[in-house]
Amino acid sequence: MADNFNVSNPVIRRLPRYYRYLSDILASGKTRISSTELAQRMSLTASQIRHDFNCFGGFGQQGYGYNVQQLTSEIEKILYLDKKIPAILIGVGNLGKALCSYLENDAPGINLIGLFDKQPELCKPSSGLTVNHIDAIADFCAERKPKLAILCIPGDDAPKLAKKLCAMGITGFWNFSHVELEVGSVAEVENVHLGDSLMTLGYKVNSIK
Amino acid sequence: MADNFNVSNPVIRRLPRYYRYLSDILASGKTRISSTELAQRMSLTASQIRHDFNCFGGFGQQGYGYNVQQLTSEIEKILYLDKKIPAILIGVGNLGKALCSYLENDAPGINLIGLFDKQPELCKPSSGLTVNHIDAIADFCAERKPKLAILCIPGDDAPKLAKKLCAMGITGFWNFSHVELEVGSVAEVENVHLGDSLMTLGYKVNSIK
Numbered sequence: 001m002a003d004n005f006n007v008s009n010p011v012i013r014r015l016p017r018y019y020r021y022l023s024d025i026l027a028s029g030k031t032r033i034s035s036t037e038l039a040q041r042m043s044l045t046a047s048q049i050r051h052d053f054n055c056f057g058g059f060g061q062q063g064y065g066y067n068v069q070q071l072t073s074e075i076e077k078i079l080y081l082d083k084k085i086p087a088i089l090i091g092v093g094n095l096g097k098a099l100c101s102y103l104e105n106d107a108p109g110i111n112l113i114g115l116f117d118k119q120p121e122l123c124k125p126s127s128g129l130t131v132n133h134i135d136a137i138a139d140f141c142a143e144r145k146p147k148l149a150i151l152c153i154p155g156d157d158a159p160k161l162a163k164k165l166c167a168m169g170i171t172g173f174w175n176f177s178h179v180e181l182e183v184g185s186v187a188e189v190e191n192v193h194l195g196d197s198l199m200t201l202g203y204k205v206n207s208i209k
Numbered sequence: 210m211a212d213n214f215n216v217s218n219p220v221i222r223r224l225p226r227y228y229r230y231l232s233d234i235l236a237s238g239k240t241r242i243s244s245t246e247l248a249q250r251m252s253l254t255a256s257q258i259r260h261d262f263n264c265f266g267g268f269g270q271q272g273y274g275y276n277v278q279q280l281t282s283e284i285e286k287i288l289y290l291d292k293k294i295p296a297i298l299i300g301v302g303n304l305g306k307a308l309c310s311y312l313e314n315d316a317p318g319i320n321l322i323g324l325f326d327k328q329p330e331l332c333k334p335s336s337g338l339t340v341n342h343i344d345a346i347a348d349f350c351a352e353r354k355p356k357l358a359i360l361c362i363p364g365d366d367a368p369k370l371a372k373k374l375c376a377m378g379i380t381g382f383w384n385f386s387h388v389e390l391e392v393g394s395v396a397e398v399e400n401v402h403l404g405d406s407l408m409t410l411g412y413k414v415n416s417i418k
Contacts, residue, residue: 012409012412012413013405013409015408015409015412016402016404016406016408016409017402017405019408020387020388020402020404020405024388043389078412079408079412080412080415080416081408083415085411085414085415093307093310094303094306094309094310094311095304095307095311097303097306097307098302098305098306098307100303101302101303102304102403107407108407108411109408109411110407110411147414148410148411148414155233171414171417172410172411172414173410174406174407174410178229179229179233180252188410188413188414188417190406190409190410192401192403192406193225193229194308194311194401195225195229195317196222196225196226196229197225197383197401198316198317198318198383198399199225199228199290199317199318200222200224200225200399201381201382201397201399202288202290202294202319202357202381203221203224203287203288203289204221204381204397204399205294205356205357205380205381205397206289206292208380208397
C-alpha cells in the first residue's frame with residue numbers, strides 16, 4: 001500500500017515515467033510484466049526497477065513479475081493521482097489555451113477551476129471555463145481555495161505575482177514564465193523553461209559532426 | 210573564444226540558464242558583474258560559476274569580474290545561437306500554435322520554416338507560415354533540408370514518424386508527445402514531458418504537511 005513513504009527526489013522524478021509506461025502497457029491489454037521486460041521497454045536495468053519499487057514496499061512476486069493493473073494503481077496512489085488538486089491558470093494566450101485543453105482532457109491529478117488574464121475579453125479558450133480579469137484573483141482564491149497556479153505570463157510579472165499568490169494560499173507553481181520564482185519554502189515550484197530545453201537541443205544538433 | 214570545447218552534459222544544461230540570466234542583466238543596463246553577485250542571483254556558488262566558465266577558457270578578470278556583454282555573447286556563440294537551425298513543426302493544435310508563436314518571436318537559434326498537420330484545413334496559426342499536409346513532408350525535407358523537428362502529435366504516431374524523419378535528414382527532435390522516441394544515435398532528442406512535470410509537482414504539493 002502507498003502510504004507515507006520517505007522517497008528520494010530522483011525516485012519521485014522517475015515515478016511519472018513508470019506511470020506513463022505502465023498505463024500504456026495496461027491499455028494494450030497486458031496483465032503482467034517481469035522487471036526484466038519493463039526494464040527493457042524503459043531502457044533501465046531490472047535491478048533499478050526493483051530498487052525503485054522497493055522504496056514503496058515492492059509490488060512484485062518472485063517468478064510472476066508484476067501485476068500491471070495493481071502496480072499502475074499503486075503508483076497512481078503514491079502520486080496522489082486519485083485526488084484532484086484545484087488549480088488556476090494565469091495568462092490565457094496560445095500556451096495558456098494549449099495547457100487548458102490538456103488539463104481538461106488528459107492531465108491526471110488536477111482540477112482546473114479558474115482562468116485569469118489581464119485582457120480577458122481577448123481570450124477565447126475552448127474550455128468550458130470563462131476567463132476572469134486578473135484583478136478578481138484574490139476574491140476567487142478566498143472563496144474557491146485553489147492550491148496550484150499555472151503561470152503562462154511574461155517573466156517580468158511572474159515573481160511578484162507568485163509572492164502574492166502564496167499569500168492567497170497557493171502552495172504549488174507550474175511555471176512557464178522564463179524567470180525563476182523566489183517563493184522560498186512556502187510553495188513548490190516546477191519550472192518548464194522551454195527556451196532552456198530548446199537551447200540545449202540546438203547545442204547538441206549543432207555539435208553533431 | 211568559443212570553439213570545440215569538450216564540455217560535460219551538466220555544464221551544457223546549465224549554459225542556457227546562464228544565458229537567460231545574463232541577457233536579463235544586460236537588458237537592465239549593467240555592464241559588469243562579479244562571480245559572487247552572479248552566483249547570488251542564480252542561487253549558485255561563485256566557485257561553481259568560475260568552474261563552469263573555465264570549461265570554455267574562462268572569461269573573467271581578477272578584481273574586475275565579468276564584462277556582461279562579452280560573457281553573454283561568448284555563451285551565445287558556445288550555444289550556437291548566432292546560427293539558425295532550420296526547423297519544422299508537426300501537429301498544429303493549440304500547443305503547436307503556442308510553440309509557433311514562441312518560435313517566431315522569442316526563440317533563439319531556430320528558424321521555423323515549415324508547419325505540418327494531418328488536417329491542415331483545420332489549423333490557423335497566427336504565424337506567417339501556411340500549414341502543409343503531413344504527406345508533403347518528404348518532398349519538403351528533400352528540398353528545404355530542415356535539421357530539427359518539433360513533434361506536437363499524439364504519442365502513438367510519434368515513434369514511427371520520428372524514424373521516417375531521421376531518414377529524411379532530421380538530426381534533432383523537440384518531443385512534446387508523451388512517448389519516448391527510439392532514434393538511437395542518429396538524432397538528438399529533447400523530451401518535454403508535460404505530464405511527468407505536472408505529476409511531480411502534484412506529488413510535492415500533496416506531500417506538504
